[in-house]
Amino acid sequence: MNHQSKWFSEIIKHFILILGAVVVILPFYLMLSFSFKSPSEIQSISGGFFGSQELMLDRRCVKEGKPEEECTMLPIVYNYKAAFEEAPLLRYLLNGVIVTVSIFAIQILIALPCAYALAKLNFLGKNIVFGMVIFCLLIPVHAIALPLYLMLAKLGLTNTYAALVIPWTISVFGIFLMRQFFMTVPDDLINAARMDGMSEFSIIWKVMLPTAIPALLAFAIFSVVAHWNDYYWPRIVITGDRDLMTPPLGLRMFKSDMDGNEYGPMMAAATIIVTPLVVAFLLAQRRFIEGITLTGMK
Amino acid sequence: MSKFRSHFWFVVPAVLLMIVILIVPIFVAGIFSFTDYNLGSPDFRWIGWKNYEALTKYSSYKKMFSASLTYVVIVVPFSVLLGLGAALLISSLRFGGEIYKTVFFLPVMATLLAMAIAWEFTLDPIVGLVNKLLSEGCNTNWFYQLITGSWLGFNPAENWYGNACADRMPNWLGNKKYALGAISFIGVWQAFGFNMVLYLAGLTSIPRDLYKAAEMDGAKSSWERFKLVTWPMLGPTHVFVITITSIRSFQVFDTVEALTRGGPSKSTYMMVYAMFEKGVKQNLVGIGSSLTIIFLLFVLVLTLTQVYFVNRRVHYS
Numbered sequence: 001m002n003h004q005s006k007w008f009s010e011i012i013k014h015f016i017l018i019l020g021a022v023v024v025i026l027p028f029y030l031m032l033s034f035s036f037k038s039p040s041e042i043q044s045i046s047g048g049f050f051g052s053q054e055l056m057l058d059r060r061c062v063k064e065g066k067p068e069e070e071c072t073m074l075p076i077v078y079n080y081k082a083a084f085e086e087a088p089l090l091r092y093l094l095n096g097v098i099v100t101v102s103i104f105a106i107q108i109l110i111a112l113p114c115a116y117a118l119a120k121l122n123f124l125g126k127n128i129v130f131g132m133v134i135f136c137l138l139i140p141v142h143a144i145a146l147p148l149y150l151m152l153a154k155l156g157l158t159n160t161y162a163a164l165v166i167p168w169t170i171s172v173f174g175i176f177l178m179r180q181f182f183m184t185v186p187d188d189l190i191n192a193a194r195m196d197g198m199s200e201f202s203i204i205w206k207v208m209l210p211t212a213i214p215a216l217l218a219f220a221i222f223s224v225v226a227h228w229n230d231y232y233w234p235r236i237v238i239t240g241d242r243d244l245m246t247p248p249l250g251l252r253m254f255k256s257d258m259d260g261n262e263y264g265p266m267m268a269a270a271t272i273i274v275t276p277l278v279v280a281f282l283l284a285q286r287r288f289i290e291g292i293t294l295t296g297m298k
Numbered sequence: 299m300s301k302f303r304s305h306f307w308f309v310v311p312a313v314l315l316m317i318v319i320l321i322v323p324i325f326v327a328g329i330f331s332f333t334d335y336n337l338g339s340p341d342f343r344w345i346g347w348k349n350y351e352a353l354t355k356y357s358s359y360k361k362m363f364s365a366s367l368t369y370v371v372i373v374v375p376f377s378v379l380l381g382l383g384a385a386l387l388i389s390s391l392r393f394g395g396e397i398y399k400t401v402f403f404l405p406v407m408a409t410l411l412a413m414a415i416a417w418e419f420t421l422d423p424i425v426g427l428v429n430k431l432l433s434e435g436c437n438t439n440w441f442y443q444l445i446t447g448s449w450l451g452f453n454p455a456e457n458w459y460g461n462a463c464a465d466r467m468p469n470w471l472g473n474k475k476y477a478l479g480a481i482s483f484i485g486v487w488q489a490f491g492f493n494m495v496l497y498l499a500g501l502t503s504i505p506r507d508l509y510k511a512a513e514m515d516g517a518k519s520s521w522e523r524f525k526l527v528t529w530p531m532l533g534p535t536h537v538f539v540i541t542i543t544s545i546r547s548f549q550v551f552d553t554v555e556a557l558t559r560g561g562p563s564k565s566t567y568m569m570v571y572a573m574f575e576k577g578v579k580q581n582l583v584g585i586g587s588s589l590t591i592i593f594l595l596f597v598l599v600l601t602l603t604q605v606y607f608v609n610r611r612v613h614y615s
Contacts, residue, residue, distance in 0.1 A: 013387050014394065020384065021401045024487065027416035028404065030427055034419065045430050110315060113308035123305040129313060136320045138601055142549050142570050143594040146577040146586050147323035147330070153337055170315035200308070231411045231552045232570070236578050248411040252556055255415060263419060270412035281407045285400060292406060293495050 031274070034267035038075035042263050051075055058082075075264065080272075082265035086257075089269055091243060092250035096273075099164045099246055100227045104220055107171040112212075115178035116204050120190060130179075136172040142232065149236050159244060163237040168227065174219055177294070181215040182208060221291030225277060247273040324594065331587035338581070349588035361564040362572050365478060366548065369568060372482040373489060373547040378539055380486065381493025386528075388494070389501050399498070402491040410488060414553045417484050421470040429467035436463035471557050474565040481566050484553050489546065493539050500535030504528065534608065541604035545597055569593050 029049070034042055037051035053074050060082075061071035073081070083089050117123065118130055148167050149158070157163045185208065193207045209216070231248040238244050245253060251269055258266060281288045331349055335342035353359045384402055388395040405413065420427050435441040442463065446454040454460030462468060470480040508527045517523045551570045554560060560567035560575065569589065577586020 010392055013391060017384070017387055017391075017398045020380075021398060024401055024405060024491075026427070027413050027420050027487075028408070030420045031412070031416040042425055045425060045427070110311050114312035117305055117308040121305050121308070123309070129309055132313065132316055132321075136316050138598060139320050139324065140545065140549065140594070140597045142551070142573070143327070143590050143597065144320060144323035146573060146583070146590050147326035148319065149578060150326065150330075150337065150583065151323070167319055170312060170319050172316065172320070175312060200305075204308075225407065229409045229411075231409075231555075232574075235555065236574065248409055248552075251412055251415070255556070263425060267416065267419070270409075270415060274408045274412050277407055277409070278404065281404075282400070285403075288407065289399075289403060289495055293492070293499070 031267045031270050034263050035079050035271045036076045037264060038078075039262075039264060041075070079264035079268040082262070083269040083272065086262075086265060087250055087254040087269055088242060089250065089272060092245055092247045093272070095161075095244060095250075096228055096247045098161065100224045102161075102165050103168045103227050104223045106165065106169045107174050107223060108216070110169060111171055111174035111178055112209065113201075113204055115175050115182055116200075116208055118175070118179045119182035120185075120187070121200070133172050133175050133179075137176060141167075145233065145236055152237060158237050159239060159241045161244065164234060164244070164246065167233065171223070173294075174223075177215060177219055178212060181212050185211055217287060218291040218294055221288055222294045225288075225292060228277060327587045327590040327594075329587075330583050331591050333584050335583045336581045337583065345584070349584045350592075352585060353588060353592065358564055358567065359572075362567045362569060365565060365567050366569045368478060369482050369485065369550060370544055370547045372479070373485040373550075374540060374543045376482075376486045377489040377543055378493055378536075380490040381539065382497050382532075384490065384494040385497035385501055386524075389498060399494070402494055404491070405488045406492045406495075410552045411556055413488070414484060414556045417487075417553075418471060418557050421480060423467060423469045423472070428470070432459075432462070432467050472562060474562040477558055477562055477566050481550070481553050481558065485547060485550060489543055493543060496539050496542075497532065497535055500532045501528070504531045537604055537607045541600050544600050548593070548596055548600075569596075 033049050033051075036049070036053075037047050038054065038056045041047035041051045053076065055072050056075050056078060057068065058071045058073060058078055058081075062068065114129075118126065118133070144167075152158055152163050152166070157166070189207060189211075190203060193203050198206065228246075229248065230246070231252070234246045234249040235252070238246075238249060242250070242253065251266070251273055254266055254269055332344055332346060333342040334345050334348075384398070388398050391398075419425060421429070423429055435445065442454075442459075443449040445459045446452060446457045446463075448454050448460075455464070458468070468476050470476050504527065508531065509523055512523050512526045515526075517526045549570050550568055551574065554566055554568055554571040555574070558566045560571055570593070573586055573589045573593065576582045576589060
């Protein structure tokens, strides 16, 4: 191929990819744009991306009997203010952090010792335990949701943090992943630690854990992204108690409470929920892609 | 002896949790699928295969199976081919590949529920950008001709776009003719970036020498080299990507629950949503459990197919 046609094909490729990128970005564009604009601009599809940012009157604020000048504000301020005040968005975000962090911490606490034992120790029934792990890898979470919900309901645990966390405390995938990683750690390292008088327990946390940081980080990303974004399970076990809702569930309630025209505040809330992970992703792309494609193995 | 005890405590918590959280529920679902149990009533009756018979008898479940299968049949090929196409284009670029990779991966990362609502507004008949652009396209000659196919001699009046221009743009999520298509579109939008990343990884593992060898063997055009080297060498990736995407599409829930609730007239009534609606919302545990078991079987068949193909590859290579 000559020089000219190479450049021509490069341009064609960029053209196709840009077209695809426009479609991919479209909902993100709309979400941000709606979160900036006033209701009238949204209704008439005008004002471009950022809107004209003309001062607007917050009717709800006037109804509460506050003076008009206090209730006049930029549409962008109105939208984000409403997102935090109408829906207890801060509470949802806090719940999201509590749930994802506790899930990850417990997963590690349970999976790491088991993975270590499977990789480096000999004990009766080792093969049976590993067989169980492999078998459990085949079980899709959606298939155990209903019976788990029934079990939790029988125990009176629906509408608690426990219900949000318990089903995810065991990550067979985490065990499998860490076992594969631990297999590559040289035995000499462990034997040296044993010679130094370390107990098996402290070997896990002081010797194995530090060597496993890359695998652990990938698993952390996988776990946090999955549970921050999860909507199915919270939707089942949290029924009505707003103080326990996770961000996606809170947004969903916000949507069904709205009279249907509060596009701006709703998209402001959506923007705030989506932003943390997207920013983290942009900062550490390679790690994120690694971590999330791990799900492929599941 | 103390050594044995420490091993014991490393493994026991995980084993207990596996049994209680993952294995017991499957048996619970299996047992309840033969009963008329519901939460709140003190006991239940064994009703044999009645729940399963109900799944084959009532039209709403027939619609459910057909909607689920249609969704999978749309989302899998589109998201796999788009993922492969994007990966091929990006890996052959001289510059800028990383940017597209980042953009296409965004939907995989972003909270699906939030993005589903954003899509709902984008596809909204009143405030939506899509219909606004489409109705402006009616007055743009080349666009109108392209979409209606009138430049190929088709009659615009027999075409959805021609009719939409004459009347009004469709309500994508509210019309039973389009709703499943719209939900599938969101599914493809979300999934193809994931497949792209897997294909990019597959592409980098193909040895460069093979392309040179193919060229010497007379594969002059890049299409021939693709057929001869790239496509077959991606074999394991194909198996992997296709099964993963099928399993994930079977699990679609967020978009259905937030945007259509299975409607209009059950056109988007898909399995996991039906499980939730029957088993949790309507407290029909028996039916919900039988749906769970059927769902589990579908997923197991897909997973075992994957294992079979992967193993066969390993033996022959």
